[in-house]
Amino acid sequence: MPLQVYSTLTRKKEPFHKQPGDTVTMYVCGPTVYKPSHIGHMVGPVIFDTVKRYLTYLGYKVKWVVNITDVDDKLIKRAEELKTTVPELSARMTEDYFQCLKALNVTGIDHFPRATEHIGGMIEVITGLINKGYAYPADGDVYFDIAKDKDYGKLCNRDPEQLEAGARLEISNKKHNPGDFALWKGAKASEPKEVQYDSPFGCGRPGWHIECTCMAMKLLGETLDIHGGGLDLQFPHHENELAQSESYTDKPFAHVWMHNGLLKLKDKGGKDAKMAGSLGNVLNVADALKHLTGDALRFFTLQTHYRSSIDLGIWDWLNPTTPIPEGMVAARRAYETFPRFAERVERITGQRFAELVAPTKANTIRSFQQPAFGEFYQRFLEFLNDDFNTGGVTGVLFELVTKLNKAADDARLEDPATNNPTAKAEFLEGATLVKEIAQILGLTFEVSQTTLGGGDQLVSGLMQLLLDLRENLRTTAKSAAKDNPLKKPLFDQTDLIRSRLKELGVTLEDRPGGTTWRVG
Numbered sequence: 029m030p031l032q033v034y035s036t037l038t039r040k041k042e043p044f045h046k047q048p049g050d051t052v053t054m055y056v057c058g059p060t061v062y063k064p065s066h067i068g069h070m071v072g073p074v075i076f077d078t079v080k081r082y083l084t085y086l087g088y089k090v091k092w093v094v095n096i097t098d099v100d101d102k103l104i105k106r107a108e109e110l111k112t113t114v115p116e117l118s119a120r121m122t123e124d125y126f127q128c129l130k131a132l133n134v135t136g137i138d139h140f141p142r143a144t145e146h147i148g149g150m151i152e153v154i155t156g157l158i159n160k161g162y163a164y165p166a167d168g169d170v171y172f173d174i175a176k177d178k179d180y181g182k183l184c185n186r187d188p189e190q191l192e193a194g195a196r197l198e199i200s201n202k203k204h205n206p207g208d209f210a211l212w213k214g215a216k217a218s219e220p221k222e223v224q225y226d227s228p229f230g231c232g233r234p235g236w237h238i239e240c241t242c243m244a245m246k247l248l249g250e251t252l253d254i255h256g257g258g259l260d261l262q263f264p265h266h267e268n269e270l271a272q273s274e275s276y277t278d279k280p281f282a283h284v285w286m287h288n289g290l291l292k293l294k295d296k297g298g299k300d301a302k303m304a305g306s307l308g309n310v311l312n313v314a315d316a317l318k319h320l321t322g323d324a325l326r327f328f329t330l331q332t333h334y335r336s337s338i339d340l341g342i343w344d345w346l347n348p349t350t351p352i353p354e355g356m357v358a359a360r361r362a363y364e365t366f367p368r369f370a371e372r373v374e375r376i377t378g379q380r381f382a383e384l385v386a387p388t389k390a391n392t393i394r395s396f397q398q399p400a401f402g403e404f405y406q407r408f409l410e411f412l413n414d415d416f417n418t419g420g421v422t423g424v425l426f427e428l429v430t431k432l433n434k435a436a437d438d439a440r441l442e443d444p445a446t447n448n449p450t451a452k453a454e455f456l457e458g459a460t461l462v463k464e465i466a467q468i469l470g471l472t473f474e475v476s477q478t479t480l481g482g483g484d485q486l487v488s489g490l491m492q493l494l495l496d497l498r499e500n501l502r503t504t505a506k507s508a509a510k511d512n513p514l515k516k517p518l519f520d521q522t523d524l525i526r527s528r529l530k531e532l533g534v535t536l537e538d539r540p541g542g543t544t545w546r547v548g
């Protein structure tokens with residue numbers, strides 16, 4: 029089955045219309061940079077980064093743009109609270125956003141246009157909309173007249189009255205219709221000069237929706253292949269983006285509208301809860317990363333199909349012993365299978381998992397020495413071709429790794445005395461397939477610095493010293509005669525080292541090739 033993608037506009041899955049080799053243009057709404065990124069801000073970037081990786085794997089070129097909203101009411105208010113300027117705050121929070129993307133291995137974004145760099149283009153589109161009769165100036169502001177746009181509401185599939193009833197609309201006696209939205213906001217005396225721009229409609233700044241329209245068109249053309257964003261942006265933001273763009277160009281604004289699901293949380297009593305600053309339960313990415321790696325957080329996000337809500341589970345957020353929600357704890361535990369597998373690959377094959385070279389292009393007629401791998405491969409393609417079902421693919425990965433672990437156990441591949449090149453070659457073929465799938469999901473399975481004693485060389489050195497001493501004790505104990513009274517106390521000492529380290533959160537694993545350690 030070729031790639032099918034669900035579009036919010038048509039409310040069905042449709043065959044992806046571009047041909048491999050073509051450039052796919054993708055625009056995803058980015059952050060308003062007034063606060064550090066919380067985990068919800070990373071859902072869209074992780075999903076669309078995976079979409080880009082898969083499209084590239086299928087042979088498309090992909091150009092992906094994510095905007096940065098660096099002028100906005102929230103930014104002005106927050107800068108005032110912090111007694112700083114809007115440019116300083118937005119620069120700092122943009123850097124925080126970039127760091128979070130990096131931690132989650134979101135590498136595919138080609139351009140990050142800032143709204144303030146495109147004010148001229150916005151003025152041009154607003155002027156065009158006024159000239160075509162779709163927009164009207166009103167006392168310093170400019171509004172889009174939704175009554176003039178015959179198919180307004182088509183993205184949400186509702187008529188304007190229904191949309192208005194369900195939305196919190198800005199009340200203004202300057203508007204012709206309650207649902208009219210601002211394309212330009214006249215400057216207020218209380219606002220700082222740095223957020224005011226000259227225009228033919230008077231001094232002021234653009235509305236949020238027009239920013240996306242202009243930056244998308246400027247960088248990707250008048251019709252996008254994919255427009256993405258969180259489900260919470262569908263109305264009013266995307267409905268308004270679509271209305272103003274199509275009214276301006278008389279062309280479709282996007283072939284496919286993709287909306288990702290949002291995070292779902294329960295409080296300690298099991299009741300649905302919102303993440304809100306007032307409740308003290310906004311989990312910033314930087315704080316989450318103290319408790320799980322960026323790779324594990326990415327895995328958590330991709331475990332669910334992108335159109336469904338991501339279930340964080342129960343969270344007793346005021347309790348310092350539960351710094352992250354239950355759903356993330358469970359995902360972290362499940363994820364551990366993979367870095368441990370990556371370590372095992374290295375022990376068996378002598379090659380680092382990160383350095384395994386896996387194919388980077390899809391091939392539906394691929395043949396494998398081990399036919400079972402071919403079935404895994406086909407299932408992986410089918411899941412992703414079915415509207416990017418990454419949840420299904422993480423299931424395939426688990427099954428594949430479980431199968432490979434069992435094969436390695438059965439053939440005793442970690443025992444230096446084993447000489448079974450066929451089993452080893454099959455294991456390597458399977459491990460390379462794991463790598464191929466992992467790189468489409470953007471997962472590295474790197475044994476992180478945090479699980480290796482914070483990357484501290486002294487800690488690593490001391491641990492190795494302890495392991496060497498324990499190994500000496502074990503060797504002496506093993507070689508001691510059965511009736512030697514020291515035999516048992518020596519073994520007891522090795523067990524004591526293991527249990528005392530366990531109390532400190534360090535796990536030892538004795539293997540045929542030596543002992544390894546990890547935090548957790």
Ligand SMILES: [Zn+2]
Nearest residue numbers: 057058240265
């Ligand atoms: Zn947008």
